[in-house]
Amino acid sequence: MSSAAFIVTAILTLAAALAAASLPKLIHAALSFAAAFVGVAAFYFLLGAEFVGLVQVFVYVGAVAVLIVFTILLTRRDVKTSERFNWAGVVVAIAVFGGLLWAIFKTQTLAIAPPQIAPLTVKRIGAALMTDYVWPLQCVGLLLTAALIGALILVIEDREEVKKAK
Amino acid sequence: MSGNVVDQIFIRVKQWLLSWLSGAPDWAVQVASSLINIFALLGVFLTLFALISVLERKILGRMQNRYGPNRVGPFGLLQPVADGIKMLIKEDIVPARADKAVHFLAPILIAATAILALGVIPYGRNMTPFTIDGGILFFFAVGSTTELAVFMAGWGSNNKFSMLGAMRAIAQMISYELPLIITVLPVVMVVGSLTPDSIVAAQSRYSLGILPHWFVFTPWGAAAFILFFVSGLVESNRTPFDVPEGESEIVAGHMTEYSGFKYATFFMAEYIGMFAISGLGVTLFLGGWHAPIRALEFVPSYIWFFIKLSVLLFVYIWLRGTLPRTRIDQIMNFAWKFMLPMAFACIIAAAVWHYAGRRVAGWFWSLAVIVAVYMVLSILLDTRRKFAPRTYRFAE
Numbered sequence: 323m324s325s326a327a328f329i330v331t332a333i334l335t336l337a338a339a340l341a342a343a344s345l346p347k348l349i350h351a352a353l354s355f356a357a358a359f360v361g362v363a364a365f366y367f368l369l370g371a372e373f374v375g376l377v378q379v380f381v382y383v384g385a386v387a388v389l390i391v392f393t394i395l396l397t398r399r400d401v402k403t404s405e406r407f408n409w410a411g412v413v414v415a416i417a418v419f420g421g422l423l424w425a426i427f428k429t430q431t432l433a434i435a436p437p438q439i440a441p442l443t444v445k446r447i448g449a450a451l452m453t454d455y456v457w458p459l460q461c462v463g464l465l466l467t468a469a470l471i472g473a474l475i476l477v478i479e480d481r482e483e484v485k486k487a488k
Numbered sequence: 489m490s491g492n493v494v495d496q497i498f499i500r501v502k503q504w505l506l507s508w509l510s511g512a513p514d515w516a517v518q519v520a521s522s523l524i525n526i527f528a529l530l531g532v533f534l535t536l537f538a539l540i541s542v543l544e545r546k547i548l549g550r551m552q553n554r555y556g557p558n559r560v561g562p563f564g565l566l567q568p569v570a571d572g573i574k575m576l577i578k579e580d581i582v583p584a585r586a587d588k589a590v591h592f593l594a595p596i597l598i599a600a601t602a603i604l605a606l607g608v609i610p611y612g613r614n615m616t617p618f619t620i621d622g623g624i625l626f627f628f629a630v631g632s633t634t635e636l637a638v639f640m641a642g643w644g645s646n647n648k649f650s651m652l653g654a655m656r657a658i659a660q661m662i663s664y665e666l667p668l669i670i671t672v673l674p675v676v677m678v679v680g681s682l683t684p685d686s687i688v689a690a691q692s693r694y695s696l697g698i699l700p701h702w703f704v705f706t707p708w709g710a711a712a713f714i715l716f717f718v719s720g721l722v723e724s725n726r727t728p729f730d731v732p733e734g735e736s737e738i739v740a741g742h743m744t745e746y747s748g749f750k751y752a753t754f755f756m757a758e759y760i761g762m763f764a765i766s767g768l769g770v771t772l773f774l775g776g777w778h779a780p781i782r783a784l785e786f787v788p789s790y791i792w793f794f795i796k797l798s799v800l801l802f803v804y805i806w807l808r809g810t811l812p813r814t815r816i817d818q819i820m821n822f823a824w825k826f827m828l829p830m831a832f833a834c835i836i837a838a839a840v841w842h843y844a845g846r847r848v849a850g851w852f853w854s855l856a857v858i859v860a861v862y863m864v865l866s867i868l869l870d871t872r873r874k875f876a877p878r879t880y881r882f883a884e
Contacts, residue, residue: 350587350589373622373625376622376625379629379633380632385632388639391643444622
């Protein structure tokens, strides 16, 4: 990984993430969040995992960010946030950060040199998904289909109630 | 064939330009090579955009029995120059209550993503600007960010028409992204690769020297191509699916509050998106840069690509001149009840074609699958509503 590209991407991603956490307007925060997603995808590209990077953009920017933005749009706007400094949040944030830092430095894997692996092609991912991981894949598919049908059922019930009310 | 000088002339020019940098470090050569690709891409497609914007008006005029632009330059061909100058010197109006940053960024983002998508299409032999393993996925990943840009335009303008237009645009884009991607899957399945170059290479052979092995000539390919084309119409917000900017209802949709050069940027992004999706259609189904018959292979490959692209663009304009605008609920119903099941049928038909040996028998079996699904859908979706023939009282 070329270090110059890494540093530039890291600064941009962190700046976007910081903006997402601190901007006063929710919609700006959500859009910065999408920019942070793109930054994470850039990291995957730098690591040579093109497929993961593309899926990151596809799913997180194309779908999740749109979902977040719509959620903000469809809920109440201009809610006044309390100006008071949130000390509990600071404590939780520092605790989580410390925990993660401790866990990362404690792992042995950082010290071990990575083994030489063949470049990660789409074909290899597909083969792995269709052989070793076929059951988890099917389960995830079933879960998502169930969620989709569940959402539809919620909407349909609503409609019938409207008809009865008429 | 690969030694053909005319065919490879642009590659030679690029190599000649890069030979100036022979002593430079590796990264400099890489950057220079990318820059050459980018400038070539922008030059070609911005010229094509200028040309198409005037040709569209000429063709539409022809279809509607009028002249179209014919004042600037010979046959009105310099019209885009006049339009460009006009757009540049217009006042840039930003609404007082607009979300300035978002309002400003939206046209940039929408144009950037549209141009990025052009980068993975093979325009000729050895002429893919950026070869990515998974180029098809890149195309759709980049395209999916357009929705966010449209939302930014709608939200940032702080205008109810903008927001309504953006909502409509996002609704139809998300709905049609599904059939668009699923119709690409049969090709990816049959070729076994997500790289545009290998998809083109898989369509390079001919039967008897006159029948090219393009995927559009298989039943699943023909059905997938039509579905792909319709989805592409929706994704690029073209008539008959241009409800996001239905000017009779919501002014200009998410572009209502944009003026001058920002509006021109939206306009350009729409056309570039149209080129990109047509280019992908040519790559996937129409054999990319391959000649239609073997005897014509001496014509340079990029000329074939642009001929096919122009045919598709003409169909876009033709449809705009012919069809009225559909309603938003009709568009959504069509997407979920017809396009999606048909797209799945294409996958099954492609699998049948593959396992029946990719020969005449497979051809008929996959045709049977497509026709069966189409018949079932047309029976299920029949609304039993009968429409009397329209009578014209005054226009007879």
